[in-house]
Amino acid sequence: MWHTRRKFIKETALLGTGAALSWSFSIPQLSTWNKPALIGGTPIMADKKWPEWPRWVAPAEEQKILQVLRSGIWSRADVTSQFESRWAETIGTKRCLTVVNGTNALITALANFGIGEGDEVIVPPYTFIATIMAVLANGAMPVFADVELDTFLIDPLRVKEKITARTKAIIPVHIAGLPVDMDRIMTIAREHQLIVLEDACQAHLAEYDGKRVGSLGDAGCFSFQNSKNMAIGEGGAITTNNDAFMDKCFSYHNLGLPYGSAVGTVASGSIILGTKVRFTEYQAAIGLAMLNTVDVETTRRNENAAYLSALIAEIPGIYPYRLYDKVTRAAFHLFPFRFMEAEFGGLSRELFLKALNAEGIPCSSGYATLTDKLYLKDAFAERRFKQAYPKEMLDFDDFVLRNKCANNERLCNEQAVWFTQNMLLGTKEDMERIAAAIKRVHAHADAIKKT
Ligand SMILES: *Cc1c(COP(=O)(O)O)cnc(C)c1O
Numbered sequence: 478m479w480h481t482r483r484k485f486i487k488e489t490a491l492l493g494t495g496a497a498l499s500w501s502f503s504i505p506q507l508s509t510w511n512k513p514a515l516i517g518g519t520p521i522m523a524d525k526k527w528p529e530w531p532r533w534v535a536p537a538e539e540q541k542i543l544q545v546l547r548s549g550i551w552s553r554a555d556v557t558s559q560f561e562s563r564w565a566e567t568i569g570t571k572r573c574l575t576v577v578n579g580t581n582a583l584i585t586a587l588a589n590f591g592i593g594e595g596d597e598v599i600v601p602p603y604t605f606i607a608t609i610m611a612v613l614a615n616g617a618m619p620v621f622a623d624v625e626l627d628t629f630l631i632d633p634l635r636v637k638e639k640i641t642a643r644t645k646a647i648i649p650v651h652i653a654g655l656p657v658d659m660d661r662i663m664t665i666a667r668e669h670q671l672i673v674l675e676d677a678c679q680a681h682l683a684e685y686d687g688k689r690v691g692s693l694g695d696a697g698c699f700s701f702q703n704s705k706n707m708a709i710g711e712g713g714a715i716t717t718n719n720d721a722f723m724d725k726c727f728s729y730h731n732l733g734l735p736y737g738s739a740v741g742t743v744a745s746g747s748i749i750l751g752t753k754v755r756f757t758e759y760q761a762a763i764g765l766a767m768l769n770t771v772d773v774e775t776t777r778r779n780e781n782a783a784y785l786s787a788l789i790a791e792i793p794g795i796y797p798y799r800l801y802d803k804v805t806r807a808a809f810h811l812f813p814f815r816f817m818e819a820e821f822g823g824l825s826r827e828l829f830l831k832a833l834n835a836e837g838i839p840c841s842s843g844y845a846t847l848t849d850k851l852y853l854k855d856a857f858a859e860r861r862f863k864q865a866y867p868k869e870m871l872d873f874d875d876f877v878l879r880n881k882c883a884n885n886e887r888l889c890n891e892q893a894v895w896f897t898q899n900m901l902l903g904t905k906e907d908m909e910r911i912a913a914a915i916k917r918v919h920a921h922a923d924a925i926k927k928t
Pocket residue numbers: 578579580581604605607608650652676678679699700701702711712713
């Protein structure tokens with residue numbers, strides 16, 4: 478018993494975490510020799526209320542939101558423009574355009590880079606389905622380039638292998654808020670004259686080499702959906718330094734009317750084919766309020782993630798995400814790590830998740846594979862796909878084989894475990910409790926397996 482305590486104290490002390498000393502003695506139920514909750518022990522976080530998300534912590538801003546409500550000006554106008562300026566400034570780009578959501582930010586950006594039928598777009602398989610849907614919505618063909626196991630991010634080597642004469646763009650997805658190896662992606666893109674559209678929908682305020690993601694490629698896309706680190710309920714934005722592209726995006730998002738046309742004026746006549754995916758004034762007012770806290774919250778998530786990561790990296794079979802050397806700040810929309818069944822005495826990931834959940838620590842296995850699902854077959858059956866691609870390219874079974882991504886399959890089917898971003902807004906002690914719970918599950922893996 479004493480040995481285990483000593484060992485843990487030694488480990489945590491080595492990490493410069495003196496705080497761990499106090500709880501390892503004062504909260505006896507944290508010790509690894511107690512039974513896990515799943516097999517009858519007391520949950521390590523039984524009484525825990527994790528920080529709620531989204532959370533409203535801007536009472537001072539409520540007056541401004543009421544002003545918008547009482548003004549009756551609810552379609553896009555000055556408050557939206559103000560939010561766009563602030564978001565461009567926050568990301569470090571010249572321009573920003575808001576749209577209804579992140580999915581439509583991606584669709585709008587791709588469309589206005591001229592990407593459509595007959596084109597290929599290289600995407601990672603480890604992403605939210607919206608990335609792929611945006612490509613297909615424009616009639617373009619998604620081409621999956623596998624991720625690296627230790628970073629969860631698109632592997633530049635695999636990107637290179639997937640380039641063909643049809644390739645027009647790469648969508649690096651900063652999944653979980655972890656920045657992609659952008660230097661290598663940009664080098665490949667320049668070599669082959671490809672557009673780089675960053676999917677930063679999970680990566681608000683993440684930085685690579687001191688620059689915010691969403692400012693590194695030709696354009697970046699953000700989501701303000703309720704679960705995201707900048708939450709408005711729904712909402713999205715495109716960031717860029719390219720004026721001509723952005724003017725076009727503006728027209729497109731406002732029924733093809735010329736750039737800068739005020740909402741409600743149609744006299745000038747539409748100049749391009751467009752759609753209507755405009756933001757609203759009350760979304761912008763909420764966004765301005767959320768901007769007050771996103772930076773402090775991002776710092777908090779980074780501190781907690783670094784601490785938790787160091788604590789759990791000590792546990793056999795637990796491998797936290799790896800950040801590239803040039804990453805100066807991540808966003809941690811998720812805290813991903815890999816779980817190795819073999820090092821947990823053959824305990825399945827499913828039971829591991831169950832055991833952690835029983836300790837009062839919410840976690841999940843994350844994404845399922847999306848390189849092999851029926852939505853692709855449905856897209857390939859469309860007339861525009863049949864007209865734009867040779868028959869071989871539209872054979873679903875062939876597509877699935879061509880786009881097989883072994884690392885992605887291992888992450889989805891065997892290894893990945895996620896904690897959500899709101900947990901990283903907790904305290905240092907919360908992180909210590911998470912680590913203690915994982916240690917306890919590891920120590921009792923055999924007994925859990927027998928349940
Ligand atoms: C959330 C998300 C999107 C889509 O954003 P919505 O606002 O939900 O439409 C796109 N890509 C990724 C990686 C996302 O996480």
